[in-house]
Amino acid sequence: MEQTSSTRLPGRLVPAGGGHVPVRVHGFLGSSAPVRTGRAGRAGRRFAVELARTSHGVVKVMDGATVLGYLSGAWSQRVDFELWSCEQAGVPALARAVLEGDGSDRDLFVMLAWRRPRA
Numbered sequence: 001m002e003q004t005s006s007t008r009l010p011g012r013l014v015p016a017g018g019g020h021v022p023v024r025v026h027g028f029l030g031s032s033a034p035v036r037t038g039r040a041g042r043a044g045r046r047f048a049v050e051l052a053r054t055s056h057g058v059v060k061v062m063d064g065a066t067v068l069g070y071l072s073g074a075w076s077q078r079v080d081f082e083l084w085s086c087e088q089a090g091v092p093a094l095a096r097a098v099l100e101g102d103g104s105d106r107d108l109f110v111m112l113a114w115r116r117p118r119a
Helices: 073-089
Strands: 021-024 041-053 059-063 066-070 093-102 105-112
Touching: 041 073, 059 073, 073 093, 073 105
Parallel strands: none
Antiparallel strands: 021 105, 041 059, 041 093, 059 066, 093 105
């Protein structure tokens, strides 16, 4: 299994080249935020999450067994092949997550990036 220095967890970082576009996690509830993130505040807290495909064609964002939320349909389609590749290799698909805000006003984002197709 591959291990990334930024996550310190076994798995493959998705996208493989790193990421920088914050993608909002839909259905996230601030109360389900991992305890290890502490208070996020304005600067945000970064941590690793696992991405997994579902039978409904959307990607769920997970912290261990806890489902934190889901990517939009469009983003789910964009990462589908890479997640399938991770499944075939037998490694978890990891992404960097950023938790922003405090209390009930928290948002979770995963960092993804994709090259735009040339016209």
